[in-house]
Amino acid sequence: MAQHGTLGVAVVGTGRMGADHVRRIDRVISGARVAAVVDVDAERARAVAGPVEGCAAYTDPAAALAAPEVDAVLVASPGSAHEAALLEAFRHDLPVLCEKPLTPDAASALRVLEAEQRLGHRRVQVGFMRRWDPEFTRLKALLDGGELGRPLLLHCRHRNASVPSFFTEPMLINDSVVHEMDQTRWLLEQEISAVTVLRPRPGRDAPPGIGDPQLVIFETEGGVLVDVEIFARCRFGYQVQAEAVCERGTARVGDAHGMLVNRDGRWGGEIAPDFTVRFATAFDRQVQAWVDACRRGTVTGPSAWDGYAAAAVCEAGVRAQATGERVAVELAARPALYQD
Ligand SMILES: NC(=O)c1ccc[n+]([C@@H]2O[C@H](COP(=O)([O-])OP(=O)(O)OC[C@H]3O[C@@H](n4cnc5c(N)ncnc54)[C@H](O)[C@@H]3O)[C@@H](O)[C@H]2O)c1
Numbered sequence: 001m002a003q004h005g006t007l008g009v010a011v012v013g014t015g016r017m018g019a020d021h022v023r024r025i026d027r028v029i030s031g032a033r034v035a036a037v038v039d040v041d042a043e044r045a046r047a048v049a050g051p052v053e054g055c056a057a058y059t060d061p062a063a064a065l066a067a068p069e070v071d072a073v074l075v076a077s078p079g080s081a082h083e084a085a086l087l088e089a090f091r092h093d094l095p096v097l098c099e100k101p102l103t104p105d106a107a108s109a110l111r112v113l114e115a116e117q118r119l120g121h122r123r124v125q126v127g128f129m130r131r132w133d134p135e136f137t138r139l140k141a142l143l144d145g146g147e148l149g150r151p152l153l154l155h156c157r158h159r160n161a162s163v164p165s166f167f168t169e170p171m172l173i174n175d176s177v178v179h180e181m182d183q184t185r186w187l188l189e190q191e192i193s194a195v196t197v198l199r200p201r202p203g204r205d206a207p208p209g210i211g212d213p214q215l216v217i218f219e220t221e222g223g224v225l226v227d228v229e230i231f232a233r234c235r236f237g238y239q240v241q242a243e244a245v246c247e248r249g250t251a252r253v254g255d256a257h258g259m260l261v262n263r264d265g266r267w268g269g270e271i272a273p274d275f276t277v278r279f280a281t282a283f284d285r286q287v288q289a290w291v292d293a294c295r296r297g298t299v300t301g302p303s304a305w306d307g308y309a310a311a312a313v314c315e316a317g318v319r320a321q322a323t324g325e326r327v328a329v330e331l332a333a334r335p336a337l338y339q340d
């Protein structure tokens with residue numbers, strides 16, 4: 001490890017998330033520095049590397065990951081480029097924080113699992129950052145403590161003020177509801193066994209042919225029902241809420257939005273404009289936990305198995321969305337490397 005135990009990180013993909021992670025490693029968290037950035041867009045890579053001391057800009061991930069200053073890799077390229085970046089990181093046996101999704105489909109996620117198993121040890125943490133959100137970690141601790149009894153239902157809301165114009169209907173599942181898939185598996189410690197997608201009439205802001213909002217229902221292997229409202233163009237702000245209904249009580253997160261203001265005969269709180277604000281603390285804690293684990297030579301957080309399981313549920317979800325039918329999730333057997 002370079003420079004007094006400081007972790008040298010290569011950030012692959014310097015778009016919205018990648019640039020934000022570069023800022024976070026450079027200015028917010030401790031124990032790491034950005035040694036290299038990679039982007040197929042050379043100008044973008046140079047622009048992001050410029051203000052960071054000692055950071056080299058590359059267009060070829062293979063060249064960057066072979067650099068001696070690089071001890072670990074943060075993958076923030078589009079999902080379709082994740083598999084290649086992960087396999088390149090494995091070639092050098094480097095630890096990886098891979099933004100969600102691990103890969104865009106279950107078959108490619110299985111290939112990543114197989115490659116990691118060939119290494120013989122886990123190297124991947126998947127960027128399901130809600131696992132580090134202070135409210136969600138409290139909910140998890142409450143459910144784990146058991147004082148509310150067993151969870152029976154989980155009501156989730158996932159609202160984005162807007163999404164890019166290229167956002168397709170399957171992306172409601174693959175890009176957005178993938179978070180609730182991981183959140184459900186993590187909070188309940190159960191696999192999701194089936195998915196159904198229901199549609200109300202589309203909102204007026206939904207592009208032609210795209211049903212937005214949608215209601216996505218998960219059934220878990222332990223008999224819990226989970227409903228997820230996904231509304232990608234709700235206009236008013238970014239809202240992620242979850243309420244667990246248990247045998248002896250309920251618990252809900254995602255309502256608190258900073259300040260409460262009394263004014264002009266009204267009272268109310270703030271709503272975050274987007275995920276970078278709502279989950280700022282979660283992103284910081286996620287990357288700090290990854291850096292700390294890398295420096296200890298261990299892994300933490302959601303594994304490649306969790307990334308694969310979410311991809312398998314996404315596949316069922318996209319089929320349920322297209323057919324209107326209840327679709328069972330097909331999951332491979334969990335390999336020994338991911339048993340704990
Ligand atoms: N955790 C979250 O809440 C969250 C939020 C947003 C995005 N993401 C994830 O982060 C990733 C990036 O999303 P984004 O919004 O920053 O996208 P983006 O389009 O803003 O940026 C992607 C960047 O990757 C570059 N790129 C494309 N192919 C590449 C390759 N093969 N090698 C290197 N660079 C390449 C592009 O030129 C672009 O600069 C995606 O996986 C996305 O799902 C996660």
Ligand SMILES: O[C@H]1[C@H](O)[C@@H](O)[C@H](O)[C@@H](O)[C@H]1O
Pocket residue numbers: 160163175176177179275
């Ligand atoms: O890529 C983004 C990101 O993952 C956000 O966390 C989610 O709320 C959005 O719906 C999705 O488009």
